[in-house]
Amino acid sequence: MSLKYKVLAKDGNARLGVLETAHGEVRTPAFMPVGTAATVKAMFPEDIKATGADIILGNTYHLMLRGAAERIHKFGGLRKFMNWHGPILTDSGGFQVLSLTKLRKITEEGVTFRSHLDGTKYELTPERSMEIQYFLGSNVTMILDECPPYPISYMKAKKSMELSLRWAERSKAAFIKREGHGIFGIVQGSVFEDLRAKSAQTLVDMDFDGYALGGVAIGEMQELMFQTLEFTVPLLPQEKPRYLMGIGKPKDIVGSVMRGVDMFDCVLPSRSGRNGQAFVRGGTINIKNAKYSEDTKPLDDKCECYTCKNYSRAYLYHLVRCKEILGAMLVTMHNLTYYQDLMQALRKAIEEKRLSSFESQGFI
Amino acid sequence: MSLKYKVLAKDGNARLGVLETAHGEVRTPAFMPVGTAATVKAMFPEDIKATGADIILGNTYHLMLRGAAERIHKFGGLRKFMNWHGPILTDSGGFQVLSLTKLRKITEEGVTFRSHLDGTKYELTPERSMEIQYFLGSNVTMILDECPPYPISYMKAKKSMELSLRWAERSKAAFIKREGHGIFGIVQGSVFEDLRAKSAQTLVDMDFDGYALGGVAIGEMQELMFQTLEFTVPLLPQEKPRYLMGIGKPKDIVGSVMRGVDMFDCVLPSRSGRNGQAFVRGGTINIKNAKYSEDTKPLDDKCECYTCKNYSRAYLYHLVRCKEILGAMLVTMHNLTYYQDLMQALRKAIEEKRLSSFESQGFI
Numbered sequence: 099m100s101l102k103y104k105v106l107a108k109d110g111n112a113r114l115g116v117l118e119t120a121h122g123e124v125r126t127p128a129f130m131p132v133g134t135a136a137t138v139k140a141m142f143p144e145d146i147k148a149t150g151a152d153i154i155l156g157n158t159y160h161l162m163l164r165g166a167a168e169r170i171h172k173f174g175g176l177r178k179f180m181n182w183h184g185p186i187l188t189d190s191g192g193f194q195v196l197s198l199t200k201l202r203k204i205t206e207e208g209v210t211f212r213s214h215l216d217g218t219k220y221e222l223t224p225e226r227s228m229e230i231q232y233f234l235g236s237n238v239t240m241i242l243d244e245c246p247p248y249p250i251s252y253m254k255a256k257k258s259m260e261l262s263l264r265w266a267e268r269s270k271a272a273f274i275k276r277e278g279h280g281i282f283g284i285v286q287g288s289v290f291e292d293l294r295a296k297s298a299q300t301l302v303d304m305d306f307d308g309y310a311l312g313g314v315a316i317g318e319m320q321e322l323m324f325q326t327l328e329f330t331v332p333l334l335p336q337e338k339p340r341y342l343m344g345i346g347k348p349k350d351i352v353g354s355v356m357r358g359v360d361m362f363d364c365v366l367p368s369r370s371g372r373n374g375q376a377f378v379r380g381g382t383i384n385i386k387n388a389k390y391s392e393d394t395k396p397l398d399d400k401c402e403c404y405t406c407k408n409y410s411r412a413y414l415y416h417l418v419r420c421k422e423i424l425g426a427m428l429v430t431m432h433n434l435t436y437y438q439d440l441m442q443a444l445r446k447a448i449e450e451k452r453l454s455s456f457e458s459q460g461f462i
Numbered sequence: 463m464s465l466k467y468k469v470l471a472k473d474g475n476a477r478l479g480v481l482e483t484a485h486g487e488v489r490t491p492a493f494m495p496v497g498t499a500a501t502v503k504a505m506f507p508e509d510i511k512a513t514g515a516d517i518i519l520g521n522t523y524h525l526m527l528r529g530a531a532e533r534i535h536k537f538g539g540l541r542k543f544m545n546w547h548g549p550i551l552t553d554s555g556g557f558q559v560l561s562l563t564k565l566r567k568i569t570e571e572g573v574t575f576r577s578h579l580d581g582t583k584y585e586l587t588p589e590r591s592m593e594i595q596y597f598l599g600s601n602v603t604m605i606l607d608e609c610p611p612y613p614i615s616y617m618k619a620k621k622s623m624e625l626s627l628r629w630a631e632r633s634k635a636a637f638i639k640r641e642g643h644g645i646f647g648i649v650q651g652s653v654f655e656d657l658r659a660k661s662a663q664t665l666v667d668m669d670f671d672g673y674a675l676g677g678v679a680i681g682e683m684q685e686l687m688f689q690t691l692e693f694t695v696p697l698l699p700q701e702k703p704r705y706l707m708g709i710g711k712p713k714d715i716v717g718s719v720m721r722g723v724d725m726f727d728c729v730l731p732s733r734s735g736r737n738g739q740a741f742v743r744g745g746t747i748n749i750k751n752a753k754y755s756e757d758t759k760p761l762d763d764k765c766e767c768y769t770c771k772n773y774s775r776a777y778l779y780h781l782v783r784c785k786e787i788l789g790a791m792l793v794t795m796h797n798l799t800y801y802q803d804l805m806q807a808l809r810k811a812i813e814e815k816r817l818s819s820f821e822s823q824g825f826i
């Protein structure tokens with residue numbers, strides 16, 4: 099195998115593990131901060147690491163525009179370009195093409211679309227997605243799949259899932275094997291159990307380094323998402339990591355870890371940070387609320403992050419109200435620390451087999 | 463005296479010195495980064511310090527709106543509020559009232575105006591300006607003066623200068639003396655030699671801790687500014703620091719140091735940093751220019767800052783073009799480092815009595 103994954107402990111369906119890559123280990127359950135355009139917004143790479151993050155996510159779509167991927171390749175890859183020395187996972191670009199572009203057209207070959215920046219026409223095929231992710235130097239490459247909307251009819255979901263399987267085959271064939279670098283399949287099939295089963299089984303037969311659960315979170319309720327996990331996760335091999343794409347809120351993550359998921363990514367902590375919403379033990383606070391204008395307490399008095407050690411809610415209120423860049427920097431740093439603290443607490447709870455009482459531990 | 467200033471060496475009219483405050487020493491010639499709204503934009507306080515800055519500037523106008531000064535006072539002052547532990551100089555608020563507000567009215571008592579944020583009516587008098595600067599915990603308080611526009615008639619300049627002298631007297635009377643905290647007078651009189659002389663002589667008789675040169679840079683050419691310095695600086699006592707407000711470009715600073723100025727502040731390095739203009743040895747570069755898109759070099763290969771040690775021009779080009787916050791963070795950090803390196807080089811040149819050849823040393 100190109101990527102090694104070890105399950106170190108289990109608590110119910112939840113797993114404590116470690117994914118070994120050419121650029122370092124990823125402790126799971128893992129949360130990956132999103133670095134859309136070769137930067138986790140408002141964060142120095144050293145500070146991302148200091149929050150406890152082992153791995154970050156890069157977006158193929160944003161990095162394929164204007165020839166950026168080729169330029170980054172010349173620089174020795176995304177890691178060197180952006181000064182992040184740890185593991186990187188890249189998505190395939192498919193989801194952003196779906197959500198950000200206009201005039202897109204999906205054929206057997208791939209998807210053509212016009213850039214949301216300047217209208218330039220591009221084609222993204224499984225082979226091109228693999229090439230871009232190779233250029234970026236990704237440790238975890240994702241297959242190109244079609245991401246259908248939700249809700250969707252059974253027949254459309256079936257057709258889309260089957261196309262995604264053919265693209266998975268082509269993705270795997272185009273992927274260039276390197277030690278410490280791997281490729282993940284993505285289970286599709288919407289909320290239809292037999293389609294998910296077909297997708298999972300076929301992908302497992304193709305033998306990927308890990309398996310993502312795609313199309314799960316787009317517009318669905320948490321309950322439906324958990325149900326989908328409950329019948330999909332058992333179809334996946336025990337010895338491979340499982341990745342729930344684009345999730346989520348702290349409670350979504352905890353519930354998904356309990357159902358056997360190992361890896362997560364989400365823009366929520368960083369995007370919220372820029373808008374003044376802070377994740378704290380027990381909930382969230384909107385720092386723009388006037389009640390914080392004279393509050394001398396830190397965002398979260400149990401948090402050890404730089405922001406909580408040095409700044410009051412009143413100062414953050416002042417910065418965010420004044421739209422100061424430092425406000426985005428400080429709240430983002432706190433939120434990413436909260437998420438990593440949450441993952442660390444989950445890992446500890448699994449190790450100590452007390453995950454079932456996690457909700458009483460004050461994190462969520 | 464409340465502030466101690468020592469001249470350690472001289473080279474022509476230029477001086478190497480040290481200003482001792484209750485919160486640390488300021489090596490002069492000194493450049494003060496501008497922290498308008500209780501933050502030097504896009505900079506962590508530790509990183510401001512790491513650029514080599516000994517002192518920062520806070521703006522009374524921005525901190526007097528919406529009751530911020532009173533809130534900051536409750537927090538123990540601006541230093542504690544914003545997590546900057548070194549010396550602080552605050553302006554009087556007068557200049558921003560002039561440049562940012564509408565419907566302002568100047569009387570003998572002071573100036574009334576409406577906030578540029580929400581139209582709320584405020585009054586700023588010498589006594590109120592002293593109170594706010596006291597609330598902020600400023601080490602160097604500036605008197606409230608009237609800042610006339612340029613050009614201005616002789617009679618108007620005279621009248622304005624005389625009002626400023628009466629406000630200077632009231633400012634000094636209202637200033638609360640504390641060890642390691644002081645108050646600077648501001649010489650006015652536009653470009654008229656006899657008015658400048660009258661202003662300087664009267665202020666020196668009042669005995670301030672230092673003297674600023676006001677109304678020098680507003681719309682004037684560099685040549686005229688230097689002429690004004692040449693006849694004003696000799697009117698000021700040798701044993702007190704001299705501060706040229708709101709200046710400037712590197713060449714302005716070098717020329718002013720040669721004419722005996724000790725302290726400077728300017729938004730240029732930080733504001734330019736947010737717009738992608740970088741100050742480098744020998745000039746400036748606009749990192750948004752397409753020619754940098756594949757440039758693997760750092761902004762300035764002689765610079766030791768975090769940005770230059772870790773990032774290429776191509777990466778900064780990418781960030782600034784994508785309007786990423788990290789772009790503002792990195793270029794601001796570089797620019798502030800460049801300015802502090804310039805000041806350090808000036809201090810060294812004065813100590814070694816080779817300031818006359820400074821222009822050949824590659825900085826400007």
